[in-house]
Amino acid sequence: MYKYLAEFSGTLFFIYIILATGNPLAIGAALALVILLTANISGGHINPAVTIAMASYGKIDTSEIIPYVLSQIIGGLVALELFRRYQL
Secondary structure, X not given: OHHHHHHHHHHHHHHHHHHHHOOHHHHHXXXXXXXXXXXXXXXXXXXXXXXXXXXXXXXXXXXXXXXXHHXXXXXXXXXXXXXXXXXX
């Protein structure tokens, strides 16, 4: 369960930084930070395409694709909603 929460929160943070700043350096730093923090917990995919690629290479079990992708999509949608509500 912690791995899905890590993917959710990592995706939420990363997408929020993309929406709030638009700065390529901030986006790159946010991605590096998120991958560093979630790599040991969930693998640090943060992206449904990466999750599917890892499953096709056999790095994760195929039964975990849907929970990973759902947590990433929901994290992105929550980030969008937070940005919309608290945009300055």
